[in-house]
Amino acid sequence: MVIYGVYIVSKSGGLIFNYDHNVPKSETEKTFSYPLDIKLKYENKKVIVEFGQRDGIHIGHVVYAINGIPVTERKLPDKRDVFEVLENKDNYPINIKFGRPKMTTNERIFLASMFYPLFAIASQLSPEPKSSGIEILEADTFKLHCFQTLTGVKMMVVAEPNQAGIDILLKRIYEIYADYALKNPFYSLDMPIRCELFEINLKTVLEQVEKSGISNI
């Protein structure tokens, strides 16, 4: 049982909780000699691999660090531009660390609010009246399971595509939400959930599911 993440979207469409679980880490470090045989480009404030996949470096990976020095956007801490550094033959051999781009909190909030209209459109597109919104969204590397409560809160779990029984897990997450977020008198509705007990209990359930399967929760 592999679960990649849990998201909770409020009634008004804002992301109120997200938790990354068991994301496969892929960072590759490699020393290059001149000229660089990987094509890089600058996009969305990141230096990403455009072409030339090899040795665990995949298209779409971003440059994390050069010679151990972290890269922010396209600059090194001493204000040198990454592309200028890589074009200069004197800097070689050079060590570059690549990895999967990490989603920032802003990007997550953006994506969560994108799902909200998709869900609504799905229910309107339906040929049958009174259809629900998207319940399962399937891709080749993951499946997104969504459960909307009667009050309009959406619980979402991103899991491996062949995972069964996620609907039970979603109900269980709903129970945890009702218990540890809503019964906390200092939590206000529709605000981001920053309740430690909620997170602890959620993690416990996810670990149980991971170890002993869905039937034991």
Place this chain on the structure above:
Amino acid sequence: MSRASTRFDTKKVNSELVTLTYGSLVAQMVKDIEHLDDVNKQLDRIGYNMGIRLVEDFLAKTSSGRCLDLKDTADKIQSAIRMYVGVQPNVANWSAAGDEFSFVFDTNPLIELVELSEDLKTLRYCNIICGAIRGALEMVQLDVQSWLVQDQLKGDSNTEIRVKFIRKLGDAIPAGEE
């Protein structure tokens, strides 16, 4: 679901604890707030805020679906009251139009150890339940009014809470739920 109900059973507490805690809350409010009308209002508001949170707990634990008519709603609130207060009120006194009904409590743990002195006759001690019903139903897009019509503390034989359906909050219904 049997699984959910067994989990719920493990969290029972003595009803006297609830009675006493609620009693001390009301006593403190009577002390702090000058007018009993304002106490009534505050109790209703506290109940409302509890209701909007408790409804999720009820839905999560019973996995019940959306109500299609008010009879359905009445049944569900009845079972919710049994879950949270520990007694089951009767549903009675339906209006001819079917948009109003009452919950009649023979016994009410909230008032078990309580008597009201002469100067507290306008205090609506159980107002918190009215507020909770209103808050909970609002979260599932039903606008209702609810108030106390009979009160054992005032010498009536039962406690009766009236619930009146106002309208369905259509524009608040989440997508894919209509």
